[in-house]
Amino acid sequence: NAGVTQTPKFRILKIGQSMTLQCAQDMNHNYMYWYRQDPGMGLKLIYYSVGAGITDKGEVPNGYNVSRSTTEDFPLRLELAAPSQTSVYFCASSYRGQLTNEKLFFGSGTQLSVL
Amino acid sequence: ILNVEQSPQSLHVQEGDSTNFTCSFPSSNFYALHWYRWETAKSPEALFVMTLNGDEKKKGRISATLNTKEGYSYLYIKGSQPEDSATYLCAFLGSNFGNEKLTFGTGTRLTIIP
Numbered sequence: 621n622a623g624v625t626q627t628p629k630f631r632i633l634k635i636g637q638s639m640t641l642q643c644a645q646d647m648n649h650n651y652m653y654w655y656r657q658d659p660g661m662g663l664k665l666i667y668y669s670v671g672a673g674i675t676d677k678g679e680v681p682n683g684y685n686v687s688r689s690t691t692e693d694f695p696l697r698l699e700l701a702a703p704s705q706t707s708v709y710f711c712a713s714s715y716r717g718q719l720t721n722e723k724l725f726f727g728s729g730t731q732l733s734v735l
Numbered sequence: 736i737l738n739v740e741q742s743p744q745s746l747h748v749q750e751g752d753s754t755n756f757t758c759s760f761p762s763s764n765f766y767a768l769h770w771y772r773w774e775t776a777k778s779p780e781a782l783f784v785m786t787l788n789g790d791e792k793k794k795g796r797i798s799a800t801l802n803t804k805e806g807y808s809y810l811y812i813k814g815s816q817p818e819d820s821a822t823y824l825c826a827f828l829g830s831n832f833g834n835e836k837l838t839f840g841t842g843t844r845l846t847i848i849p
């Protein structure tokens with residue numbers, strides 16, 4: 621199993637550009653999450669999904685969109701990139717939800733800079 | 736807003752020495768406490784998921800304790816090795832029977848000096 625695969629690893633965007641961060645998992649996990657990590661801050665939840673076709677907002681969803689058309693894939697879309705979206709983005713997954721005390725499996729992260 | 740704090744923010748330890756650091760979290764409505772290790776340029780990896788007051792978990796030279804009544808968990812590393820250099824994240828899960836999600840601390844960055 622490859623686990624959770626994120627692409628790209630690094631990206632520089634100009635203000636106003638758009639891009640999609642890709643996330644795929646091959647563990648047949650139902651739950652998938654997008655987090656961002658800013659310096660000096662804990663991981664913040666952007667969006668999550670409990671299964672194909674179902675997504676919901678997390679703590680910091682503004683400026684982002686997601687879709688979950690398959691169990692495996694959970695892309696994160698930035699429509700109009702802003703400097704405030706400069707961050708490290710992590711995708712994570714688990715088979716069941718967090719209230720089952722399952723650990724999260726993380727991707728290796730995407731370092732995004734918006735200039 | 737839940738407050739999950741980790742201390743210290745960073746730590747330098749001589750190879751072979753033992754060390755520990757702290758995660759503080761709300762002492763009410765506790766459900767679970769996660770520990771993750773995040774090596775630079777790699778994926779964060781789960782170390783422990785702890786649920787019971789007084790719980791102790793061990794994985795090789797790394798162990799963790801949990802005190803839910805006072806709201807803290809300690810992570811211990813015995814005989815530090817260079818491969819222990821990483822950021823250690825804790826995450827708190829409360830039980831308000833709503834849409835609970837993990838709240839992460841800011842991490843303790845550990846550097847082992849050979």
